[in-house]
Amino acid sequence: MTNPVTARSRRVTHDPPIVGRLVCSFPPHLSTVSAASRVVRRLRYGTRTGVGYKPTRVLYRRMYSRAQVERALRTPSLLFREANRLYHRRLNRRAYNTAGVDVFAEDWDTLVLLDACRYDMFSGQSELAGRLESRRSRGSSTQEFLRGNVQDRTLHDTVYVTANPQLYWHRDWLNASFHAVEHVWMEDGWDERYGTVLPETTTARALEAAETYPNKRYLVHYMQPHYPFLTDADESFAVDHSFLDPDEAGFWNRVMTGELGADPDEVWRAYQSTLDRTLPHVERLLEGLDGKSVVSADHGNMVGERARPFPIREWGHPRGIYTDQLVEVPWLVVDGDRRTIVSEAPAETRAEVADEVVTDRLEQLGYA
Incomplete structure (x- = not known):
């Protein structure tokens, strides 16, 4: 599959911090400089809070630390990313993409989530049997999707099998109640070499959960094709492929700020390779389960495409930005003989791990 980014440009380089470069996509009445000044003002004084609002430093303290403001001012790409986020979130009046689908209101017995899987990539690579549709996600990141x-929902008919630590890390404020949660990323589920949970591990744990909880809906969350990428066995983490290094924290932000160079062709190939590595294990899961299954994603990913309305090159999956690359996700429907679903009180499956372990896992997954 051809990388849609390089169909327009063979190589993406980081735009120099020249504000005038960004004027092309703005409405005629809005200059880039004035728009940027509004972002700075909002970074300093907060956002609108109703009719007749007055900017207050209290709102500023809640939204941004001084270090965050200073970093944004030093790095124009981050400043304009925040401007785009304010645009998509309607000046922070919505906490997630309200135009997205409520996945629990959809009809399925098993919902498979491929973390950071774009619709266009899935449609070009997947050979899984089923009827392919698309949906708009409620988030451009896992945290936002959750x-x-x-958030604050009782889902006692559902078992969540997850390779992603985000639910656990944000469990207090998410306040979600499932019948059971299987945290695959804990302990022996984690692969130290690759710095992630391998797809075959997620499949095995999901099939085990299906035997333990035979009359529940299953939400199975694979970590792939999310970074760190799974490449061919002979692919080394050499200097010229440093974007593949799972030991480097904050991968996408380092690309975004220019600290780490990345050719979109190489990133796209690694991204594709990771999905190819994952799909056979998803197929094995589907073959091992009865009922109606859906294969989807929590969000997508950007690989150097331009965001909007400020047309900066965007990388990764920043929350609060709802471009097609980030919120259009696959929805592959696989019909089967339906199973009886029963809602019951939560099972005793509470597991705990030290905060240091969680933060280490998140860093290896590129979240830091």
């Missing part, structure tokens, strides 16, 4: 779909 906020929009599970």
Whole structure:
């Protein structure tokens, strides 16, 4: 599959911090400089809070630290990313993409989530049997997806099998109640070499959960094709492929700020390779389960495409930005004989791990 980014440009380089470069996509009445000044003002004084609002330093303290403001001013790409976020979130009046689908209101017995899987990539690579549709996600990040779909909800008919630590890390404010949660990323589920949970591990744990809880809906969350990428066995983490190094924290932000160079062709190939590595294990899961299954994603990913309305090159999956690359996700429907779903009180499956372990896992997954 051809990388849609390089169909327009063979190589993406980081735009120099020249504000005038960004004027091309703005409405005629809005200059880039004035728009940027409004972002700075909002970074300093907060956002609108109703009719007749007055900027207050209290709101500023809640939203941004001084260090965050200073960093944004030093790095124009981050400043304009925040401007785009304010645009998409309607000046922070919505906490997630309210135009997205409530996945628990959809009809399925098993919902498979491929973390950071774009619709266009899935449609070009997947050979899984089924009827392919698309949906708009409620989030452009896992945290935002969870906020929009599970926060403060009682889901006692559902078992969540997850390779992603985000639910655990944000469990207090998400306040979601499942029948059971299987945290695959804990202990022996984690692969130290690759710095992630391998797809075959997620499949095995999901099939075990299906035997333990035979009359529940299953939400199975694979970590792939999310970074760190799974490449061919002979692919080394050499200097010229440093974007593949799972030991480097904050991968996408380092690309975004220019600290780490990345050719979009190389990133796209690694991204594709990771999905190819994952799909056979998803197929094995589907073959091992009865009922109606859906294969989807929590969000997508950007690989150097331009965001909007400020047309900066965007990388990764920053929350609060709802471009097609970030919120259009696959929805592959696989029909089967339906199983009886029963809602019951939560099972005793509470597991705990030290905060240091969680933060280490998140860093290896590129979140730091």
